[in-house]
Amino acid sequence: MGSKENNPALVRPSNYQGPRMWGSKFVKEVGPNPRPALRDVHNITTRECPRKDVAECKKNVQDLQHRPVTRRFAQLLQQHPKAVQDVDQEAKKLSLYTSNSSGLVDCEIIDVENIEDEACDAHVPMFVKHTEAMLDEIDRMEEDENLEDEDPIMDIDSSSSKDPLNVVEYIDDIYAHYRKSENSSSVSPSYMAHQPDINEKMRAILIDWLIEVHYKFELMDETLFLTVNLIDRFLERQTVIRKKLQLVGVTAMLLACKYEEVSVPIVEDFVLISDKAYSRKDVLDMEKSMVxxxxxxxxxxxxxxxxxxxxxAAQSDKNLEFLSFFFIELCLVEYEMLRFPPSMLAAAAIYTAQGTLSRFKQWSQTSEWYTNYSEDELLECSRMMVTFHQKAETAKLTGVHRKYSTRKFGYAAKAQPAEFLLDH
Incomplete structure (x- = not known):
């Protein structure tokens, strides 16, 4: 037989191993100790193999190793626990293999014009294909996750549209009016400076006591918040001596009961609860003065x-509701919280309660839409609520903490403070 080197259709070395591809020629690699390349054949290319697949594989492995662990990625890793490890090991093998290869290898030339695509596929190592397929799958799943995790704004009134008490047709207009009028019904956060005989601590003692009175009388929640509003608005306008501050408090609660309650406590009930420090006439005279x-x-x-x-809007359950009102009532006692409008206090209380229960920050697009407050706008107020929660049990005034430490209110006060919200 003639020499194989004189046959342009087939040149095979004795230590033939694997395929390579240059342009339209199919090139096969040899072992680790190749003999010098055949340079007298005119159709053998002399440029070095770029090994693009190796570089791409290494990049894919690095991307996989440093990829953030999203929920979908974590699920994929649970399904394929050895995937990243196997890819990494194979990449190391490939790195060792290519480090021993330099220049051209001994090769044979086969005309393969019609099988170029198949040869290219065969040229790429299987673990490279596996890595690329895995990354493509992760990308696809994370795109699906992003679509799923989009937080659409819910129509919170659609489920109650048939209930006339919810006045769905007017609810947006009602709350738009509330937002416009809340500032005019709020008080100056520095009004106590104009009171010569009382101070912030006396106000705090009064409101803490009224919270207990409200609880003992089993009054509606609306009554308590209106009571505090009436006290502050009256003290902003009228100078009050120290011995009549409690009279202002019980009278404000009497007026709030007349406005909100179906069954109103009588005047003698408030005289009795104040240990008969005031007469019926005193209460009625103060009532006239206040109105x-x-x-x-x-x-x-x-x-x-x-x-x-x-x-x-927050799709609350009872635990979130109790904890939110716990934070709000802590704020009622604190004079410094008067600088926040009522809508912000409400939004911040719910935001703080959500973080306290879930142990991470959360504020949905729906909540932001209906409150008109972003998470950043609520942080200052929320952090103050967390500090009140931290000292609620050991503070001098513990009426709110005792109230929300009962079974009736779901032991809300016993929740661990969301101290992570204090981190700047």
Missing amino acids: NSLQFNFSVPTVYVFMRRFLK
């Missing part, structure tokens, strides 16, 4: 009306 000073304006948007709406 005239406030010009009979009791229709004001308190924190409560915003709480009901925002809790609905």
